[in-house]
Amino acid sequence: MINRRTFFAGATTALALAAAGCATSTATTPSASPSGAATLATPTIGLTYIPNVQFSPFYVAEADGKFTAAGVKPTLRHHGASEGLFTALAAGEEQFVIAGGDEVLQARSSDLELVAVSAYYRSYPVVIIVPADSGITTLAGLKGRKVGVPGKYGESWFGLQVALQTAGLTPADVTIQEIGYTQQAALTTKKVDAIVGFSNNDAVQFAQAGFATRSLPLAEGVVPLVGICLITTATYAAENPAAVKAVAAGMLAGISAVVADPDHAMTVSATYVPGISAAAAQASAKATLTATIPLWTGSDGTVDGHLDAAQWTEMADFMAAKGLTAARVDPTPAFSNTYLG
Template identity: 45%
Template sequence: MLRNGSRRLRAITGLAVAALLAGSALTGCAKDPTAGGSGGKNSQQLTVGLTYIPNIQFAPFYVAEEKGYYQQAGLKVDLRHHSASEDLFGALNSGREDVVYAGGDEMMQAQAQSKPIVDVATLYQKYPVALLVPTDSAIHSANDLRGHVLGTPGPYGETYFGLLALLRSANLSTKDVKVKYIGFTQQAALAGKKVDGVMGFVNNDAVQFDQAHIPVRAVTATDGGQQPPLVGSGLGATRTTLQNRGAQIKKFLAATMRGVQETIDNPQEAVQLSEKYVPDLQDPEQQAAALSVLKATIPLVRTGSGKLGYNDPATWARMAEFMKQQGLLSHPVSTDQAFSDSYLP
């Protein structure tokens, strides 16, 4: 377990496959985690923080690199995987990174802590977290949660935020259920009947349950069909970087969105292009697992507007209010300062 629990969660969110989290060293052209940051104000080099371990989660970036999209944009992009004990925003705030992959909710928390980080692209248009319960469970909606034992890794990160949103959608709180902190042992906890349901990612944990032949279904918020008041994974940069290197950030986002679209259109090829970066991905079984996760992710990435990376102002406003009410922000955050769509292609 890392010092910062949300950092550990970030490493397995989204497109991650737990079976790929091997201890092997990263191969290919990703930057050494201990290396320095980017060049000066006019440099075309950008360092991008992708958390501490390479995995299929980051396929769009690997695709953009392998397809030459960054090079075509005139950029030299270093994909920097963080060390295991590294703070999520540490390298960004110190100038060693120019862009970081993080949750919109995590970036809002950073804003509340006076860290001037702006979300410039939301990659997950649908929040990927849900409560996973056995298919024969008596829990069919958030209204059925009262008195049940619910497992979540800890009081941090997307799974915890998602739990709070799920409870609130039924006018419940953590006082109405028993919350059990189980670390990252969702399968063992649910299969062993230590909990009645576990918070997990529908495009990762749910896929792993299926591959383990443990039938589960997802229970999501019931607030009028709306998505949870939370913003998922995206890309953030400091205000200083945006002021000094806005042109490069625009080029980077345009090239990255090409990688995202390619991953949506050709997930099988995305897995193949990621082999260079992800340990053990040459194994056919791991390739199949990775492909399953990518296919489960595509519905989360697609947007109603059709614009990849779009930050929805209404969702950000709902999240600011929700996180304030839940005591997740040390200070109020203005959404005008929290995100910007100005750098999207």
């Protein structure tokens, strides 16, 4: 999916987050206007990559008035190329961000009190991608091979751990190469035998470039990781419950609108994503949107933001066992369905 930026943590960040939680609440809480009518809360939502059709639910929710109908008027903010995933949230420049549930647990292990308040993706988007003519036909076939990953952080890294466990392998059984965001070049030039990528991003890019690939799922069932969610801080959620409910409702309304009318989503996205109207860019964006819709919906095609407690528990166990968190993180305060209708 969305390229994940380097995870940052540490004592200074925790302090900044605590300060941000206090500072931002009053700025975004609805207040009364001189006429006595309540003004809408104006939180900032962090979108963790350059403008892209993968964020079309937010574009549609803003452009079609779904956020204001829900009772909020947010600002959409795309992250910079070298910006940390939770940097702006910690600094009080954002009140919400889109990030993986697994990234939330890792942040909480560094004392960042984040909470997921709605699902954005209903399934985990990471896959193992190999050339279509590769002899690697199962995850077990990765043994002894070179596997490219952007870095040892974020969803790609977490997803690789799941794939290796599924295959009965350990990191020592493969050669892991950190390739940054050069997956396409690394695989096509045979620098690596497989890459860890996103089903609605990397796999689509290969297809658009005319390079045939095959995607291998990470697990033989439900992946023990939680995908992209709507994230805020525990302080902001406690002090601004109406705003949190409104942002979640507006986002889910945007997802439903995109799923129901992808062509409209493309039209709206053209005003947010530079260059998307060009023929080649439009074809790529439409392919990305088509590949993303299954991630937004359940197996029955419905949109639902509710988070599964059992899956969060399984994820906490898995991440602790694999050393992805220093110790097991209690998942209970890391997510909430309280703010969903």
